[in-house]
Every structure is written in structure tokens, then in C-alpha cells.
Amino acid sequence: MERYDKIIINELYRTHLEKTREYEKERIFCHHDMSHFLDVARIGMLLNVTEGYGIDKDIIYAAALLHDVGRDVQYEDGTPHEAASADIAEIILDGTDYTPDERKLILKAIRDHRDESVKDEKNLSGLIYRADKLSRPCYYCSAEKECNHKKNKKNASLIW
Numbered sequence: 386m387e388r389y390d391k392i393i394i395n396e397l398y399r400t401h402l403e404k405t406r407e408y409e410k411e412r413i414f415c416h417h418d419m420s421h422f423l424d425v426a427r428i429g430m431l432l433n434v435t436e437g438y439g440i441d442k443d444i445i446y447a448a449a450l451l452h453d454v455g456r457d458v459q460y461e462d463g464t465p466h467e468a469a470s471a472d473i474a475e476i477i478l479d480g481t482d483y484t485p486d487e488r489k490l491i492l493k494a495i496r497d498h499r500d501e502s503v504k505d506e507k508n509l510s511g512l513i514y515r516a517d518k519l520s521r522p523c524y525y526c527s528a529e530k531e532c533n534h535k536k537n538k539k540n541a542s543l544i545w
């Protein structure tokens with residue numbers, strides 16, 4: 386059993402994911418669901434290995450699984466979801482075996498995941514930022530024209 390298994394079975398985690406699923410039922414743009422979280426985790430691992438970050442797998446997975454957990458809160462009341470996600474993640478991580486230092490790193494990466502200034506950092510924040518962006522298949526998206534992400538943030542080609 387990996388340490389992130391306790392995140393996936395956490396009731397609070399599942400409640401937020403269910404709410405986001407409901408909010409995104411008709412959404413034509415990228416969803417914030419388990420398949421997105423796993424894309425971020427696995428691309429994060431590819432970056433970790435090919436670029437030699439040396440970060441533990443279960444830390445990358447924890448940050449990837451949790452980085453958008455508060456997306457439903459943003460739909461609900463407009464709170465930026467990096468902040469909502471970090472607050473919820475803190476509670477969820479309480480029920481896990483991650484150490485206080487590891488939790489700090491994970492929560493920082495969640496808070497930083499929409500902050501362009503971290504994108505070149507060779508740490509968990511930079512890795513999650515980049516994996517999140519790289520996970521979007523903009524090159525094969527029927528809603529690409531309506532998507533208001535800036536052109537330089539869209540993926541013109543498949544990298545990972």
C-alpha cells in the first residue's frame with residue numbers, strides 16, 4: 386500500500402470530486418477529475434526521471450491527486466481553487482502518514498500550481514506546474530477555439 390492510497394479513499398476527498406463532477410457535467414473544456422490527476426502524476430514522474438528532480442513518487446502523487454480537489458469551491462463561490470485545494474488538502478493529509486515537512490512541500494505545490502513564476506523551478510512546485518499544463522491535449526480539443534487559456538499556455542503538440 387502506497388501512502389497516497391489514504392487520499393483516494395478519504396471521504397472528504399471523494400465528496401469534493403463528486404461535486405466537481407456534477408459542476409462539470411456539461412463542461413466542454415478540460416475536466417478536473419481522477420483521469421486529469423493521474424495524467425499530472427504520471428507526467429510529473431516522467432519529468433522527475435528525465436530531468437532528475439529526485440522527488441519521491443508518493444510525494445508527486447499526493448500533490449497531483451490533491452492539486453485541484455477544491456475546484457468545486459471555485460465553481461460554488463469563486464474562491465481561487467489553488468487556495469481552496471490547499472485548505473482541503475491540509476485536512477486530508479492529516480489522515481495520512483506524510484511527515485510535517487512533506488505536507489508543507491505538497492501544500493506549497495498545490496498553492497503554486499497556477500503561479501507562472503514557479504514554472505522553471507527544479508522542485509515539486511515547478512514540477513506540478515509543468516505537469517499540469519503538459520497534461521492538456523489542446524492539439525486535439527474540439528473546444529480549443531472557445532478556450533480562453535492564453536495561446537502560450539496551450540500545448541500545440543504532444544510532448545508527454
Ligand SMILES: [Fe+2]
Pocket residue numbers: 452453466498499
Ligand atoms: Fe488547477
Ligand SMILES: [Fe+2]
Pocket residue numbers: 417421425452453517
Ligand atoms: Fe490541474
